[in-house]
Amino acid sequence: MDHRVALLNTVFALDDTGCVTCGGGERYLIELCGLLRELDYDPQVWQPGTKTHEIEGIRVAGLPWGGMEYGTLPELNKQFRERTAGYDKFIYFVPVLAFPHVRPCSVVISHSVFWDSPLQPWTAHGGPVREEWLRRLHQAVTAPDLFVSVDTNALNWIRALWPGYEDRQVYIPSFVETGLFHPAEQSPDRQKTVVLFPRRLEWNRGLDAAKAAALVLTQRFATVEFHFVGQGAGAVTEDEMRHWAEAHPRCRYYWAPMREMPEVYRRADMVILPTQCSEGTSLSCLEAMASGKAVVCTRVGGLTDLVIDGYNGRLIEATPEALIAAIDDLFRHPDQRARLGAKAAETAQCFSLKKWRRRWAHALSTIWGDLHAVDPL
């Protein structure tokens, strides 16, 4: 049996520094490669670039990538196909990579419905341009032998547009390391209430809504603090955010390395995820829940797979007004905060890394067939 698995990714390691960009996608890849090795596979990763890197025991080889067409990378896909002749197991890390060639025994992973923004170029188009974009998306999500989706949203979306592929789809929600992210042993004894926005500084993650809420609520309540914790797309964005925070009392901006994030969550009283679009089963949301925090989420994408409004968090409309009302309500009702936080922590146990690994192992056994049958739960 050939143990090798060829995995095509977008950018994992930066060519000039060899550093890993540490977003959710990269953490997912590291965990997936770890699982594959544990299952006796030998994962080898390709990405657009010119160099070869070795990161966390993962060999990452660069490939010429050409340009982007209709949201896909056909030249990169072709190069990958040629370099991996002789392999018999494949993983396309995101759907845009699975076009035009899809190898046999292949898996494609959807991390979210990412085309739901009015600014998304292909969604905004009509006519043949949009049709071609949809044709390529259709192939990428249906041609591989297995479509793994981190949320039910992508599966439901596909079924309502191109029904009939359900038997080659599987829902494997994202994971949280419940050993690292857990509630504080003692609740913080203090007078202030910390509202945490633990996201990248992007409008689609709800940055603007969070800032609007911070402006209103820090004026309304003297004991509320807003903490914006996350990186921006560049130094300019981060500088702007720093200046904004300095200009507004009880608003703070900083970011912390991944290993310090559990403590950042534990210090918060509530966590906001006011996503506007393009969201899967958010790692930030799961981490906040595992930390026993009351979360306020919008009803967008995979967040609806994690939060049931009024049971284990708040699921709100994606407007600043709804966000302000929900935070205000939780501020005034600490008992409700505690109740939602406790239910959130209970919920997070269903998304443990252990369960994620079992679900993946089971899914792979159904298409690669050379594993011991694994019970997904």
Add this chain to the structure above:
Amino acid sequence: MLLTPCKDRRVAILDTIFVLDGSCRMTYGGAERYLILLHKLLVDLGYEPHVWQPGEMTHEVEGIRVSGLPWGTVEYSGIPVLNRQFYEQTTGYDKAIYLAPNLAFPFLRPRSVVISHGIGWDYPTHPWITACGPFKEEWYRRLQFGLIAPDLLVSVDTNTLNWIRALWPGYEERTVYIPNCVDLDAYFPVERQREKVVVLYPRRLDLGRGLDDAKIAAQIITRRHDFVEFHFVGRAMEDADEAAMHRWVEEHPRCRYYWVPMHEMPAVYREADIVLIPTRVGEGTSLSCLEAMASGKAIVCGHVGGLTDLIIDGLNGRLINVTPETLTKAIEDLILHPETRCILGQRALATAQAFSLTAWKRKWTQALRAVWGAPGS
């Protein structure tokens, strides 16, 4: 003293068939129950709702005045003649509610609300899903109009809203998620202990609702476990299908088929140990699922449509990709692990509290205020 004339309190509502002409008999599906609740809420808020439906007669049922309208024929899933008749008959009304998106084309009253009860076109044999070219485009055009041209789209699930955003983004601010509700006074758990295990399928006898999967699971499981009974409780669209179901259960030991009027359903749920909602397609925030949850039962659901808004796999039920194999396995796990059944049932009951009638009324009142202003103002 000069009296300021009151704003028009009348609300025109267009429904498909609510009361059958000739019999004055209501069809008691989910949509009909929804209309009764909404009608009552409108009256409580000081509005004067008047319902129109296809037909020739005028009825008065459960205090609801229902007038018939000529309806012409169905075109691209819509009923344009009925829509135009409604538009003409309600001249002078300034508030309208369309009970389903296919009724809201091509004419719209000002300040109109449309309700989506879930995505109903997500199966391979749907007549317009299988079409292509200009016919399919026309179907999409009308669907898009019905969903987003009204001033407000109320969706019973997040799935519809996420689907729309990923196809036609930009309309988020005229949409709102109001999940279905359950009467917690009628549906509640009872404690009891007994030897046998009753698995309940409380659905219409329909392929999309997972009838075939449930029958296969029943055949396998009743052979393996002599203390398990399967109860199929629900009507079919045709008498012949009900007769076929009667014959099927006669051939299969410990399988029963019957149906009961709505007011007896709480007792049916209470008698069950495990409830199946094995939907494959076309589902909103299912009333059956909510009723089973409020009855404190362990539930096995398909990860389809609005069910994902109610159930989190392993937390408050099981959420599966329905096939005969996955369904059989999930049921058997629950049969063999009464303690898991108990935990899932308790959490389902706790979740159901978030879907109370009170919460539903509050959300609807808030949504109507946003498009109509305060009643009578």
